[in-house]
Amino acid sequence: MLRIDELRKRYGEKVALDGVSLTVRPGEMFGFVGANGAGKTTTMRIVMGVLQPDGGEVRWQDRPLDFATRRRFGYMPEERGLYAKMRVREQLEYFGRLHGMSPDRARRSADDLIERLGLTERRDTEVERLSLGNQQRVQLAVALVHEPEMLILDEPFSGLDPIAVDALAEVLLERTAAGVPVVFSSHQLELVERLCDSVGIIAGGRMVATGTVAELRARERHKRLRVVLSEAEPGWADRLPGTIVAKDGDEVILEPDDDQAVLLEAMRLGRVEQFGWVEPKLSEIFREAVA
Amino acid sequence: MNELGPVWLTTRREILVRGRSRAFIIGLAVTVLLVVAAVALPRLMGGGGDRYVVGLAGAQSDRLAAVLGAQAEAAEDTELTVVSYPDEAAARAGIESGEVEAAVVDNARLIVAESPGANLRTMLDTAHRIVATEERLRSAGLDPGAVQQAMQVEPLAQVSLSGTSEEEAGTRRMLAMAVVILLFLLIIQACTMVAMGVVEEKGSRIVEILLATIRPAQLLAGKVIGLGVLGLLQIAAIAVAAYAAAQVGGLLPELPEDTPGVLALSVGWFLLGYAFYAVLFAAIASLVSRQEELQSVLTPATLLLMASYFVAIYAVMEPAGTVARVLSIVPPFSAMVMPVRASGGEVPMWETGLAFGLMLLAVLLVLWLGGRVYERAVLRTGARVRIAEVLRAG
Numbered sequence: 001m002l003r004i005d006e007l008r009k010r011y012g013e014k015v016a017l018d019g020v021s022l023t024v025r026p027g028e029m030f031g032f033v034g035a036n037g038a039g040k041t042t043t044m045r046i047v048m049g050v051l052q053p054d055g056g057e058v059r060w061q062d063r064p065l066d067f068a069t070r071r072r073f074g075y076m077p078e079e080r081g082l083y084a085k086m087r088v089r090e091q092l093e094y095f096g097r098l099h100g101m102s103p104d105r106a107r108r109s110a111d112d113l114i115e116r117l118g119l120t121e122r123r124d125t126e127v128e129r130l131s132l133g134n135q136q137r138v139q140l141a142v143a144l145v146h147e148p149e150m151l152i153l154d155e156p157f158s159g160l161d162p163i164a165v166d167a168l169a170e171v172l173l174e175r176t177a178a179g180v181p182v183v184f185s186s187h188q189l190e191l192v193e194r195l196c197d198s199v200g201i202i203a204g205g206r207m208v209a210t211g212t213v214a215e216l217r218a219r220e221r222h223k224r225l226r227v228v229l230s231e232a233e234p235g236w237a238d239r240l241p242g243t244i245v246a247k248d249g250d251e252v253i254l255e256p257d258d259d260q261a262v263l264l265e266a267m268r269l270g271r272v273e274q275f276g277w278v279e280p281k282l283s284e285i286f287r288e289a290v291a
Numbered sequence: 292m293n294e295l296g297p298v299w300l301t302t303r304r305e306i307l308v309r310g311r312s313r314a315f316i317i318g319l320a321v322t323v324l325l326v327v328a329a330v331a332l333p334r335l336m337g338g339g340g341d342r343y344v345v346g347l348a349g350a351q352s353d354r355l356a357a358v359l360g361a362q363a364e365a366a367e368d369t370e371l372t373v374v375s376y377p378d379e380a381a382a383r384a385g386i387e388s389g390e391v392e393a394a395v396v397d398n399a400r401l402i403v404a405e406s407p408g409a410n411l412r413t414m415l416d417t418a419h420r421i422v423a424t425e426e427r428l429r430s431a432g433l434d435p436g437a438v439q440q441a442m443q444v445e446p447l448a449q450v451s452l453s454g455t456s457e458e459e460a461g462t463r464r465m466l467a468m469a470v471v472i473l474l475f476l477l478i479i480q481a482c483t484m485v486a487m488g489v490v491e492e493k494g495s496r497i498v499e500i501l502l503a504t505i506r507p508a509q510l511l512a513g514k515v516i517g518l519g520v521l522g523l524l525q526i527a528a529i530a531v532a533a534y535a536a537a538q539v540g541g542l543l544p545e546l547p548e549d550t551p552g553v554l555a556l557s558v559g560w561f562l563l564g565y566a567f568y569a570v571l572f573a574a575i576a577s578l579v580s581r582q583e584e585l586q587s588v589l590t591p592a593t594l595l596l597m598a599s600y601f602v603a604i605y606a607v608m609e610p611a612g613t614v615a616r617v618l619s620i621v622p623p624f625s626a627m628v629m630p631v632r633a634s635g636g637e638v639p640m641w642e643t644g645l646a647f648g649l650m651l652l653a654v655l656l657v658l659w660l661g662g663r664v665y666e667r668a669v670l671r672t673g674a675r676v677r678i679a680e681v682l683r684a685g
Contacts, residue, residue, distance in 0.1 A: 045499070048499070048503045049502075049503055050499050050502060050503060050670055051670070067506075070503055071503070071504050073503070075499070075500055075503050077496050077499040077500060078496075079495075079496040079672075080495075080496070081492075081495035081496035081497035081498070081499065081500060082495065082497065083304075083308065083491075083495075083497060084491075084495070085308055085312060086304075086308055094300065094304055095500070095504075097300055098297060098300055098301075098501070098504050098505060099504055100296070142500065143500075
C-alpha cells in the first residue's frame with residue numbers, strides 16, 4: 001500500500017503542492033486527474049525520489065519509502081526519455097538489468113513485453129527510427145520490464161491510438177490483478193472512469209476529491225433529474241420547480257429544489273414517461289470539484 | 292545488486308553503443324589512415340636512401356665487390372649493385388649507356404661519366420684502400436686469412452658528453468610531439484563525448500528513470516570509465532597502426548631506449564588528465580538541458596585544455612625552459628606538459644613524483660566538487676542552472 005501524506009513543495013514563490021495526501025491499495029488502479037499545473041507531475045516525481053519535498057512523506061507498506069524500495073517501482077516520466085541510438089530489445093534489457101535482473105530474466109521479460117505491446121517486428125530497430133506511438137510503447141515497456149511492485153505512470157496514454165490504448169490497458173489491468181498498485185495521471189477522463197478503481201482529483205496543489213468512482217458519483221448523484229413527458233403542452237418544462245440544465249424535445253434535465261415537488265408538477269403537466277436521477281460523468285464530477 | 296553492478300552496466304552500455312556508432316568508427320578509421328599515411332608516405336615517395344650501380348673490371352674485382360657489398364650493408368640507407376665487365380672497354384661502354392654510373396678498373400682507376408656523389412666516392416675510396424692494402428700485405432708474404440681478419444676494424448664508438456646526439460634529440464622531439472597531439476585529441480574528443488552524453492540523458496529525461504534506479508555517482512562513473520576505455524582503445528589502435536606502418540616502410544627510426552617507459556607514463560598521464568577534464572566537462576554539461584547550449588557553457592573548460600596544449604607544444608621546442616619546468620608540475624597543465632618533458636629526456640624523480648601527486652589531488656578535488664554539481668544540477672531541467680546556485684543549495 002502506498003500512502004502519500006501531506007506533501008508540500010514550493011518553487012520559489014509558487015506553491016506547487018499544498019498538503020497532498022492519498023492512498024493506493026494493493027491491486028488498485030488509481031487515476032490521478034487535474035488541470036495542467038495542478039501538481040500531478042510534482043507529486044509523482046516526489047514519489048519517485050526525483051524531487052525532494054519541502055514537507056510530508058511517502059510511505060510504502062507502512063515504512064518510509066527509500067531508495068532501495070523505489071528501485072522496485074516502475075516509472076514513466078511526463079517527458080519521455082529513451083536512448084535514441086539503442087535498439088528496442090537491447091534498451092529494455094539494459095533497464096531490466098539496471099534494476100537488478102539477471103541477464104536471462106531481463107531478456108525474457110523484454111521479449112515478453114515486446115510481444116505483448118506489438119513491437120515484435122521492431123525488436124532490433126533503433127528507438128529514434130520508431131514512430132512516436134511505438135516509442136511510447138517502448139517507454140511503457142521500460143517502466144514495466146523489471147516486474148515492478150508499484151507503477152507510477154505520468155500520462156501513459158497520451159498520444160496513443162485506440163489499439164495501443166487497449167493493449168496498454170490490458171497490460172495494466174493484468175498487473176493490478178496480480179496485486180500491483182498502479183497510479184496514472186490522465187486527461188482522458190472516460191478512460192480513467194473505465195479503468196480506475198479510485199480517482200483523485202487535484203487542483204491548485206490540493207486534493208479536492210478522492211475515492212472510488214462510485215463514491216464520487218454518490219456525492220453528486222442527487223443533483224440532476226431527468227424528466228421525460230408525453231402529451232404535455234409546449235413550454236411545460238419552464239413550469240417545473242428547478243433550474244433547467246438541458247432541454248431536448250420531450251426530455252429535460254434540471255437541478256431541482258425539491259425532487260418530489262417536481263414529480264407532482266410533472267404528473268399534472270402530462271404523462272411521466274421517465275423520471276430519475278442522472279448518473280454524473282467523471283468529467284462532470286471533475287468540473288464540479290475543480291470549480 | 293552491489294554498488295559496482297550499475298557502474299559496470301553503464302560502462303558497458305557506453306562502450307557498446309558509442310563504439311558501434313558510425314561517428315566513432317569513421318573517426319577512428321580516418322585517424323588510423325592519416326597516421327599510417329604520415330608514417331609511410333615519406334618512405335614511399337622518397338624511395339628512401341641512396342642507390343648506386345657500380346661497374347668493376349680487371350684485377351681484384353671479386354675482392355672489391357665483396358668489400359663494397361659489406362659496406363653497403365653496414366650503411367643502413369644504401370643499396371649498391373655491382374656489375375662485372377670483362378675489360379675496361381666494356382666498362383666504359385657500360386657507363387656511356389648509363390647502365391652504371393662509375394666503374395673501377397684494376398682497383399687503380401675510377402672511370403666516371405661525371406664527378407660522383409661524395410658518398411659514393413667515399414665508399415669507393417675506402418674499398419679501394421682496403422683491397423689495395425690487403426694485396427700489398429699479402430705480397431709481403433703474410434697469411435691472407437690473418438690479413439683479412441686484421442683489416443676488420445669496428446667503426447669509432449661515439450660517446451656524447453651532452454647525453455644525446457643531435458639525431459636522437461630530433462627523434463625525441465618527434466616522439467614528444469606525437470604524444471602531445473595524441474593526448475590532446477583524445478582528451479578533448481572523449482571529454483566532449485562525456486559532455487554530450489550527459490546532456491543527452493538530461494535533455495531527454497532518461498536521467499529521471501535512471502536516477503530512480505541508480506545513484507548519480509554510479510551513472511557518471513560508468514559514463515566516464517566507458518568513454519575512457521574507448522579512448523584507450525583508440526590510442527592502442529593508432530599506436531599499433533603507426534608502428535606497423537613504420538615497420539613495413541622500414542622507416543622506424545632508432546627510438547630512444549626509454550621509449551616504452553615514456554609511452555607507459557603517457558598512458559598514466561592520459562588517465563589522470565582524462566579523469567580531470569571528463570568530470571569537469573560532465574559537471575558543466577549537467578547545467579544545461581540542450582546540446583545547443585553546450586558549446587558556450589563549455590568554453591572556459593575548453594580554453595583551459597587548449598592552454599595546456601599550447602604550453603605542451605611550447606615545451607616540445609623548449610623542454611628545459613623555465614615555463615616547461617614549472618607548468619609540468621602545476622595541475623592540470625602537468626597532464627600534458629610532463630609527458631613532453633619525459634619524452635624529451637631525463638626528468639628528476641622528485642619532479643615527476645610531485646607532478647603526479649598534485650595532479651592526483653586536483654583530480655580528487657574535481658571528482659568531489661564536480662560530483663556535487665552533477666548530482667544537484669542534472670535533475671533540474673529547463674533553464675540553465677547557475678553553478679553558484681548549485682553549490683550553495685543543500
